[in-house]
Amino acid sequence: MLDYARARPGEAIDRIVVTVTFMRLDRRPPITWSPLPPDAVVQPARRMTVATYRALYDRVGQPWLWWLRRMMPDDMLARLLADPATAIHVLTLNGVEVGFFELDATPWPDINLSYFGLTPEAIGQGIGFSLLGAAIERVFAGPVRGMTVNTCTADHPRALPNYLRAGFRVTRQVNEVWDIPCRLGFTIPDRLRPSAG
Template identity: 50%
Template sequence: MSAAAAVTPVEVEVTFLRMDRPPADPAPALPEGVRVERVRRCTTAFYRFLYDTVGQDYLWWFRRTVSDTHLGAILASPQVSIHVLYNDGEPAGFYELERRSNRSTNISYFGLLPHAVGQRMGRAFLRHAVDLCWAEGAAAVTVNTCTADHPRALPNYLASGFTVYRRVREEWPVPGNLGLKLPSQPARTSPAR
């Protein structure tokens, strides 16, 4: 991004959530023909396809601004893994896990491609991510969402057993040259349950 690129400040409320023990209820099954696969050597091109497509309507902008070299280093880190949801062989979503030094695992990114939204895969896919974190020995699982994300994101995290531990208002300097749809006004989240 050049120094002269126009930047639009966008105000969002970010909600940080945490899960301190594995869910007690049985995991919902993924629909028939749907599977999750870990991408062992995720290329920057494939990652950018997933990130850009999932986040195009939700103001996912930060990783669009980092260089391929920087992104490649993130993807090559042994603490990071990329997991792709496939529906009949076609990518339908992805999540990114980051294992931290305090033994917590953060779900850094989670989402469905536009054609998969509303197809009743999200809850089982989220549970897949959560269960994998616990199976790998996480001491806690964290995730965050914001008012620019899909409106079902926060309710889904809460329904899956996450609890809110912090909310902050942030102003993001979104570069105008990314072609993203900007929200007209910040949305407010509802109080935590």
């Protein structure tokens, strides 16, 4: 566990158990991606502030228990956002931010898809797979060895099937126990609690 993500001593936590699936894509898949709607635009986010990033991260990730970046100190997050190895692309629909993907070139010559998702109001409109295609096309536009991603059982149920549909293959799966501070205000699905199942 990352030091900054540890709960404070004596702090109330929600303990959850997830299965994390690690995947990779070795080459651009032979897929013709459905176009995004005409009023949808994917653009690199230049000089994104910590506050702007946190707001979008929270809107997209709240239902899926995205918590690690919420625990990351502002100065650490600011360094990450300024790092040339980090590339964030934001999806807007009718001028409103409704999703993003974050690429990490630190494991070069692989590129990792660190975060990917849509806001709740954008889910179900058929744009998620097209956004995934935009991320894949962006990665394979350069001289890379491959693309990696991981998803877990806390994510949207279509996440894993969509990655597989896009051509990713599973490299390994691990079970993890997360202690999420209650102060973050998540609603924990019963299926993820240790007593479930």
